[in-house]
Amino acid sequence: MSDSVIRTPDSVxxxxxxxxxxxLYDAEPDGVWAAPGRVNVVGEHTDYNGGFVLPIALAQHTVAAVHRRDDSLVRVASTSMNDGAAVSVDLTDVTxxxxxxxxxxxxxVGWAAAQRDLPTTGLDIALDSNVPVGAGLSSSAALSCVIARAWSDLLGWGLDEQTVADLGRDAENKIAGAPTGLMDQLASVCGQxxxxxxxxxxxxTITQVPFDLPTAGLTLLVIDSRTEHSHADGEYAERxxxxxxxALRLGVRELRDVPLESLATTLDKLPPLLRRRARHVVTDSARVEEAGKLLLxxxxxxxxxxxxxASHASMRDDYxxxxxxxxxxxxxxxxxxxxGARMTGGGFGGCVIALVDQDxxxxxxRACxxxxxxxxHPTPAIFRAVASGGADRIR
Known part of the structure; x- marks a missing residue:
């Protein structure tokens, strides 16, 4: 309906x-690649605690037209950044x-490849994306992973999916300074x-779990609060x-190692703040395992x-x-x-997902x-999430 409040982002x-x-470059691209954003169904802030997560890759992508250069210069332009003008960086200067x-x-990504002794050359790149930015849907992972996939294909690195995702994570962690776990990049690369x-x-390890909601008469709504997702003021680092x-006080390697069965008595050993934080991590990881068993x-x-x-309540009250x-x-x-409905993403803004009957x-x-x-509050932007494929060459 023309007056629907559910609006799919425009395609690239x-x-x-x-x-x-x-x-931009007075040349032809060698190919076009795409990598999706992701939405996490359940399991938040469990990835850096060794736990379980349950994301899907979205139908919304970052798309890159790419041409291999013979030198070490990277020129990159995005429709949404720098007024569309190209930015130039020499890979030999990246630290x-x-x-x-x-x-x-x-x-x-080029820096991370060089750390692995992979041969690198410069690239010319034009980018566009319909992954909402600042909404906790991993627009940054879509960007780093589409570049990793394109570079690997163009230079014949022959990398498996996990290594492509690793390159994207290293780019985010070590060069962009974003303290992400590996979930975002794995979801962008390995989606089905x-x-x-x-x-x-x-x-x-990844277990592909059936999530064909339309066959069950269901829809997963993504409801963007229009409150920009950020980790300002060190909140993410504090978590x-x-x-x-x-984990250190409990004598375990990671919170993933705390048994759910004895959680209550185990957490009694912690002061109130740490007790709440640990309870969320352990129970949310367990929720992923339970959801996976049901779906499988x-x-x-x-x-x-x-x-x-339950996940939302845990994020609200404990984390x-x-x-x-x-x-x-x-x-x-x-x-x-x-x-069911829950916030998805790192928190402090971003999106809510809601599992609803299609009709x-x-x-x-409208109720939201x-x-x-x-x-x-800001008027939310709402679209249907569709479990989609991962990063790939499309032309």
Missing amino acids: DFDELVDRFRQ EGGDYGWAAYVVG EGHAMQIDTRAV RQSSQEA AGDDPRRIGPLLN EITVPTVDTLQEAAVAAGAH EAESVA VRAAADRE
Whole structure:
């Protein structure tokens, strides 16, 4: 319907991107690659604690038209950055701690490849994306991973999916200075249509889990609170530090090693703040395992709804990473009939996901818009998430 509040982000026009590449560089690209954003169904802040996560790759992508150069210069232009003008960085100048702006997510991949003694040359790149930025949907991982995939293909590195994801993570961690775990990059590289990925972040193994919601008459709504997802004021770093301190005090390698069965008595050994932080990590990782078992057994996906609600409560009360805008949307979605809803992403803003019956999607979405308006929050942007494939060459 024309007056629907559910609006799919505009697709990237591949032909237009190639034309832009020609205008920028007076050359033809060697190919076009795409890598998706991701949304995490359940399991938040568990990845850097050795636990489990359950993301899907989205149908929204960062797309790169790329041409291999014979020198060490990287020229990169994005429709959304720097007024579309190209930024130039010489790979020989890239070091940890350098300031490369948004291009760090690009040249950092070349730096990470060089650390592995992979042969590198410069690239000319034109970028476009329909992954919402600042919404906790891993737009940065989509960028670093599309570049890693393209570089690997063009230079014949022959890398497996995990190593492609590793290059993207190293670019983000060490050059861009973003303290992400590996979930975002693995989801962007390893996604499969109609599947979620149950990732064991310690073993770095992926179990593809059936997640064909339309067949079950379901939709996963992504409700962007329009509160920019950020880790300002060191909040993300504090959560990581608290988790590590809790594990140290409990005498375990990582919080993943705390048994769920004896959680209550185990946590009594910790002061209140660390107790809350640890409880979230252990229980949210367990929720991933429970959701994975249900989905692998072919159960009705509606049964994971209560796990989503419990995850949100844990993030709100124990990990303390939600904000009023996302709490409002989560509560509104559940009150309007969602089987479950939770904030997704690192927190302090970003998106809520809601598992809803297809014929109820519009009414749930409208309820969220009304609730935001009633509290004078920003009007949310809402679209349907579709479990999609991972990074690949498309032309």
